[in-house]
Amino acid sequence: MNTQVRIQANNVSFTYEDAPSPALSQVEFEVREGEFIAVLGHNGSGKSTLAKLLNALYLPTEGRILVCGFDTGKEENIWEVRRRAGMIFQNPDNQIVATVVKEDVAFGLENLGVPTEEMYPRVESALSAVQMNRYADSAPHLLSGGQKQRVAVAGILAMEPSVIIADEATAMLDPSGRREVLETVRSLNRNKGITVVWITHFMEEAAQADRILVVSDGKIVVSGTPREVFEDIDRIRDLHLDVPRMTALAAELRKEGMPLREGILTVEEMAEEVERLCPLKSAT
């Protein structure tokens, strides 16, 4: 086997204290090295709970989660798990600790007890990987939302993780900030082979993933490639989720009798398909 399993969830259930029903029940999945996985779900579906379980912030009530081979349920593994699976949270303001960008990036390293002289190059390369090195000496509150999230990514990157978990990291950003953060994380996924678990409720973001897990009422109800998942439009709508706009448009057009192919996700694919069906005649 040449691709390692990074995250393995075996029959995981989680119930909040005093909650009548479990937030997650019997979840089972696997994430392999270098994969970009999107976890989709509407509010209260349990997707955030899932993120916190992957980082040992919550421990499964039942079942077991292995992160890079470490069982999150074992006390002695907590720091190993958190170092290997870094987490970005939703609110950009509430995850920056220090008053200067570079010091915030160093926060995780300080916690791990990395020697000071080793910190400087690691902070620098983490900041340049997210293209924030120009802001190394800035005060975080003067940055835009997208920039703050990139600083948060750098803070995790400095710890040299194998997995990045983004818990709705783009939910509070404007469209350009959203693109900026997703692009940053995708390039880390492609260029550094960092495995990504991208939790979101934006379909357009999920459409860019290698694989999608759809969570509803604490269960994984659909999983597969974006094409497979969005194929069954009615099912996705039943789960109170949207399909990407182009997929919906293609379905409408097919209903009207246009023989578009299945599995169109992006504007580019749609344009290509339309072009194929009705080629533009040259003017002469």
Added chain:
Amino acid sequence: MLTNLTMGQYYPVDSLVHRLDPRIKLVLTLAFIVSVFLVNSLPGYLLIVGFIFLAARKARVPFRLLLKSIRPLRMILIFTFVLNLFFTAGDQVLLEFWVIRITSESLRQAVFYSLRLVFLVLGTSLLTLTTSPVALSDGLELLLGPLKKIRFPAHELAMMMTIALRFIPTLLDETDRIMKAQMARGADFESGNLIARARAMVPLLVPLFVSAFRRAGDLAMAMESRCYHGGEGRTRFRVLKITRMDWNACLTVVLLIVLIILERTFVPASFPF
């Protein structure tokens, strides 16, 4: 405006005093306070004034800015002066009418006590004007470090200070936002008497507190997920180094104290004033 508030009193210029190690500056400020209490004659006070003047020059802090730091203290100063003037016993009466009796001893005491207060404030202001809050909390953490043995939470205090500094601008922004939102709904923060205005603050403070608590919860989780587990086994990104300049500053303060002690021993206390 918001950035100014974060930095508190800090006067950001590059100077000899700004570059001193915060630990040294803290210790020297303490030594200075002690030396102010050692002084009890005019020549001694002249020494202190000279030292403050020199330090302010080296720190490139405008003297006017330094003097401004006394303003919030003016009521206490007047109180101290008047109290000492009227209620110190003495023989050489300068002025006497009704129940008031001013003697030369009481005048002397009143002036000196007030001067002491002024110098205390000037000395500590010089520290806060030349040391950023972050450096200050760093210095405090390291100085109080040895007290960890008796379970004094030095690291936790410094961390709390850093987080407070980090969140002041964020919460100010939020206050501004909530205020505008409430004003758009007809809230009035400006008119009415004191009680009415205090009551008007309730719809501002409640959401602010709720959000501060939510932020605290979020931040705690983010810190934990980045492996924060207290001060134990933690290394530091910012390293403090004691340089030659620091030793020179120490020597200057030692010199000041020696001069003051010499002055106390050899100049008679009854010297003109």
